[in-house]
Amino acid sequence: MPVTVRVPASSANLGPGFDSLGLALDVHDVVTGEALPGGPDVGP
Known part of the structure; x- marks a missing residue:
C-alpha cells in the first residue's frame, strides 16, 4: 500500500x-513511497 x-x-x-x-508559502512537496514485499537488498 503506497x-x-x-x-x-x-x-x-x-x-x-x-x-x-x-514566510509561509502556498507551495508543498509531495513524496509517495511503497515498501517492497521482500524488503531492501542490503547484502554484499
Whole structure:
C-alpha cells in the first residue's frame, strides 16, 4: 500500500529577523513511497 506525505514549504531567515521571522508559502512537496514485499537488498 503506497504512503504519501505532503509537507508545506516555508522561507526562513528573512532580512534582519534571522531565525525569528519566516514566510509561509502556498507551495508543498509531495513524496509517495511503497515498501517492497521482500524488503531492501542490503547484502554484499
